Amino acid sequence: MPYGVWEAVYIIEGLLKNASEVQPATIHADTQGQSYPVFALAHLLGIDLMPRIRNWKDCLFFRPSRSAVYEHIDALFGEAGRNVIDWGLIETHFKDLMRITVSVRGHDLLDAAAQAAALRLPQERHLHGVPGGLGRVIRTVQLLRYLSDAPLRGRVTAATNKVEAFNGFSDWVRFGQRGTVAHNDPVEQEKDVKFTSLLANLVIFHNTLDIADVVRQLQAEGWEIDPLDLAEISPYLTEHINRFGVYSTHEIGITPEDYNTRLDVDFSTLEDERAPAA
Incomplete structure (x- = not known):
């Protein structure tokens, strides 16, 4: 900018x-x-x-x-x-x-x-x-x-808090050099920011798949999943991630299984909850 x-x-x-x-x-x-x-x-x-x-x-x-x-x-x-x-x-x-x-x-x-x-x-x-x-x-x-409009204030606050949460999550991902962009070259600065966003989105995607797997496991055990409860779960989870990595070279050639995008939860009730009053 x-x-x-x-x-x-x-x-x-x-x-x-x-x-x-x-x-x-x-x-x-x-x-x-x-x-x-x-x-x-x-x-x-x-x-x-x-x-x-x-x-x-x-x-x-x-x-x-x-x-x-x-x-x-x-x-x-x-x-x-x-x-x-x-x-x-x-x-x-x-x-x-x-x-x-x-x-x-x-x-x-x-x-x-x-x-x-x-x-x-x-x-x-x-x-x-x-x-x-x-x-x-x-x-x-x-x-x-x-x-x-009090509900409107709540929606604005919730939406902007999500952005702040993502910024904090991105800072956690970019832990090298304490999150500081050290380059003076604008091209390198842009690379730093974009690569951080890419890595943050990959971790979010990974967390989302893990959450979906747990939900399917609970449903298989007979639990009823409330979409309102599920909507409160954030994908900005970090406790289970080792930022320094665990390296195993023999896994490089292994093709991962296709991820399952299907989640049998009716989210239509969320739209009813968030719909502004007439």
Whole structure:
């Protein structure tokens, strides 16, 4: 990531490059995963940006008009008549915003640095502040949702905690040099990060297969597996792994058996549990 570019545009870039069958429509991130322009771009791309924002109580809430006054939450919006959305500016240049969005969606601006430059729009003075203006609208709505919806806060916290857990797991995997990337060469730095991610994912895959084997064994013994209990099990297990390895050269030529992807557990109940209330 170039210095000065927030990680949010890279998250969006990753979603747009995603060619798998899983097509997520929601992004969770920490504070640097959001900004006014990124909220605007995510909304126009049909992505629900739901970050965990540090010190959200210090964030500005924007009024839809100067005359808007709220009985119980007006203090969130600052002084009366302040922090007002300029709807006319957004409406005037909405086509330009859509042009940028279509370019990003069509991968014309897929590079994250190019996205960031387009969102700042330094070369188009007549669009100065427009993406941020729309982003103020979207972020204000998201902050109000976050305040009023306790289950939503729980989902955001749980999702971002999973990311932090993965980061801790990756640090455990990359125990050499205390997890420090010692190279000054950007190419070698990228290799270090990517190889760490590859190794972490391999260990996660290994743990997942072991968990599935144990579940099948318990089912064979007559145990009923509750999907809610199974959903609480993390694949970031380390206690059974010897990081320094046990080496046996005669096993190099042994072809492993095909892994079994079938797990006879009905996870549909999880969707019912997590579905937001109407």
